Every structure is written in C-alpha cells, then in structure tokens.
Amino acid sequence: MDLEQIYDKALNLLPLNAEEGVELYTRAPLGSLLFIGNTLRQHHNRGKAVGWMIDRNVNLTNICFSQCTFCNFCRKKTSEEAYVTSTDEYKRKIDELYSLGGDQLLLQGGMNPDLGIDYYTGLFRELKKLYPTLKLHALGPPEVVYLARKEHLTYRQILSMLTEAGLDSLPGAGAEILSDRVRKKVSPAKASSEEWLEVMTEAHKLNLPTSATMMYGHIETPRERIEHLIKLRDLQSLKPSGHYGFITFIPWPFQDEGTVLRNKYGISSSYSGADYLRIIALSRIILNNIRNIQASILTVGKETGMLSLHAGANDLGSIMIEENVVSAAGARNRFNADEMQSIIREAGFIPRRRNQKYETIKVTPVL
Ligand code: SF4
Numbered sequence: 001m002d003l004e005q006i007y008d009k010a011l012n013l014l015p016l017n018a019e020e021g022v023e024l025y026t027r028a029p030l031g032s033l034l035f036i037g038n039t040l041r042q043h044h045n046r047g048k049a050v051g052w053m054i055d056r057n058v059n060l061t062n063i064c065f066s067q068c069t070f071c072n073f074c075r076k077k078t079s080e081e082a083y084v085t086s087t088d089e090y091k092r093k094i095d096e097l098y099s100l101g102g103d104q105l106l107l108q109g110g111m112n113p114d115l116g117i118d119y120y121t122g123l124f125r126e127l128k129k130l131y132p133t134l135k136l137h138a139l140g141p142p143e144v145v146y147l148a149r150k151e152h153l154t155y156r157q158i159l160s161m162l163t164e165a166g167l168d169s170l171p172g173a174g175a176e177i178l179s180d181r182v183r184k185k186v187s188p189a190k191a192s193s194e195e196w197l198e199v200m201t202e203a204h205k206l207n208l209p210t211s212a213t214m215m216y217g218h219i220e221t222p223r224e225r226i227e228h229l230i231k232l233r234d235l236q237s238l239k240p241s242g243h244y245g246f247i248t249f250i251p252w253p254f255q256d257e258g259t260v261l262r263n264k265y266g267i268s269s270s271y272s273g274a275d276y277l278r279i280i281a282l283s284r285i286i287l288n289n290i291r292n293i294q295a296s297i298l299t300v301g302k303e304t305g306m307l308s309l310h311a312g313a314n315d316l317g318s319i320m321i322e323e324n325v326v327s328a329a330g331a332r333n334r335f336n337a338d339e340m341q342s343i344i345r346e347a348g349f350i351p352r353r354r355n356q357k358y359e360t361i362k363v364t365p366v367l
Helices: 003-011 018-027 030-044 087-099 117-130 141-151 155-165 180-186 193-205 222-236 273-286 297-308 337-346
Strands: 049-053 056-059 104-108 135-138 210-216 246-253 315-318 350-353
Touching: 003 018, 003 030, 018 222, 018 273, 030 273, 049 337, 056 087, 087 104, 087 117, 117 135, 117 141, 117 155, 141 155, 141 193, 155 193, 180 193, 193 210, 193 222, 210 222, 210 273, 222 246, 222 273, 246 273, 246 297, 273 297, 297 315, 297 337, 315 337, 337 350
Parallel strands: 049 315, 049 350, 056 104, 104 135, 210 246
Antiparallel strands: none
16 A cells, blocks of 8 residues: 555545555654644644643542453442542532632543432532532443443433533543454443444434543554544544534553553553554544544653644643542653643643633633
C-alpha cells in the first residue's frame, strides 16, 4: 500500500479503512503523522487555543463485581477497604471543588450489586438540590447496561431516568478496546463492545453529550486499536444532525501497577511516549467527525502531553482534583490550574478554560 496515497486521503478528511489505518500506524514515519495530525487539528480547531478544565473525580463506590484484570481500584464487598461514598463526603468534596473554581463532578466507580437505579437517581437529585449549578458527568455505558439488566428496563429508559434526575453528560468510560476477543480476557463481566456502542447510540439520540475513550497497551493488537477508532467514527456518523454525539475522544495507556493482568499474567503496559504520539495522530486522522482530541496528561505526563498538542490533540483535559482509578494503577501526574496553563503556554499554545461541552469559560480561577 502506498503511504502517499493514504496521506492524501487523510488530509482530505476521507474515512480510512482498517488496512490503511494499520499501514499508517505501523509504517508511517512519526514526522509525517505529526504533520498530518497537526494539519487536521487546524481544520477542526483553527488557531492556538488548547482546552483544559477543572473538575473533581469522585468515586461513588469501590465495590465492583466486574473484577476487570487491569483494575487495581475495585474491592469485594467484604473487604475492609470497601466503601460507598456518603452524602457528607460528597458535600465536603463539592465545597472544596467550588472553592477551587470548579463546578463539575466526574462520578465513576465500581458496579456495586447493591446499588440500583433508585440509588443513582436519588443521589443525583440530592446533589442537584444541594448544589443547583453542579454539573454531573457520571457513570458510563457499562453501568447503563448493568442497570438495564438489573431493573429490566431499556438503555433508553435508564438514560432518560438518569438525565431527569440530573445527569448532564455521559463519559465514554469502560470502552477499553471495543473488541470482544480482548474484552473476554480483560473485562469479561462488563458490557460487550456491541452493548457499549448501543448505549452510546441511545445517548446520542437523546442528545446527551458524550465522550469516547480508548484504554490501550495491554493485550490488543495494533489492528484492534485501529478498528476501535473506526467503530467510534462509524457510530458518530449515525448521530442525529445537530446532536452532541461524541464531543471528544481521549486515549490513555494501560497503567499496570498492582493489576491482575501484570501480577498474574505478566502483561505489562506497552506504553511509550512516541507510540502515544502515533495514537494521537491516528485518532485525529481516523476520527474525522469528532472535533476534539484530548491528550491524557494525567497518565502520559507533561512532556508527552505537550508534544501531543503538536500531533493533533487540542485539549489536555482536567486538572482532576481527585482521581483514584488510574492513579491506583500507577498514574501519578498531577497539575494545578497554574501549572496546566503554563504547560500549555510552554508547548506554544494559548490556554482556554472550558466546560464539559467544550464551551469557553471566562472566569479566572483563584487557586
Ligand atoms: S475497571 Fe471499573 S468495572 Fe472494571 S473492576 Fe474496576 S471498577 Fe469495576
């Protein structure tokens, strides 16, 4: 396959097929990928603005029946470390979030078999009553699949109930790699790739803002990474016109510390900074219908995060006041608001504080 022909196709925003994507990913010089990724970034987001935001990740519970082999966060119900976050703890954490200039909670956690739809809708209502301006970016497709099964309801019904109770946007959590060969090995109890995509289809029909993710670098092949991107692009192409769909895409490498995948099966993270830049560029190239590509500075660190902005990314995500899932498996990069903005400037760009819908926020935070 001629690389020049694939470059032309990519630069003309044409959809690449899996073979073309794999060719670029495995054979194209990094410099060419950076050039194309950066050119396409300018097509989708002209200028030098780079997005960042303030939010707080609060874990609803660490009790989870799923026991994914890449997870070092979940606990069994009988564990001394098991918890379900209390209202008082939410209040303390939200007060702190507000005092730091943020207004969004990223609510994630385990799939706790004791918690049903009434728990989540009750919690969302209570939090919104206490903090009417609070934004909830919460749960993800695996929780929706789990709740639909538990309550004998459709995905649409579950999403509508959560939205009515206060859900503002749905994270693309639990996508990992959208290949059932991979999922059967790393997260067999979780939503299948088809189910994950079905939930997102319903969310897009309901015009719930969503994000898409990829957690890579464990047992998947290069082709499975590319196919993952193509599945997301194809789903995005079906979203109703004018609806949010996937607002952004965020890839991050598998963090292996303390995981069953590493300890029992000897599978370590295959992460390298150069490979992450290839992933960012390929994401920008293949996802020709998703406007924002976010580099996961929390997992890849400052230097690779900065370089990602020259490979097609236009966002560095959140300063994430609290994060316990990937940090439990080794991700230890933390930045405050000033540091985040100076990183963006050092990389040659202009920081633009934004909300979850990627709308600019004009307030200057006091940190
Ligand atoms: S990754 Fe999520 S679903 Fe999987 S075991 Fe951990 S908490 Fe549970």
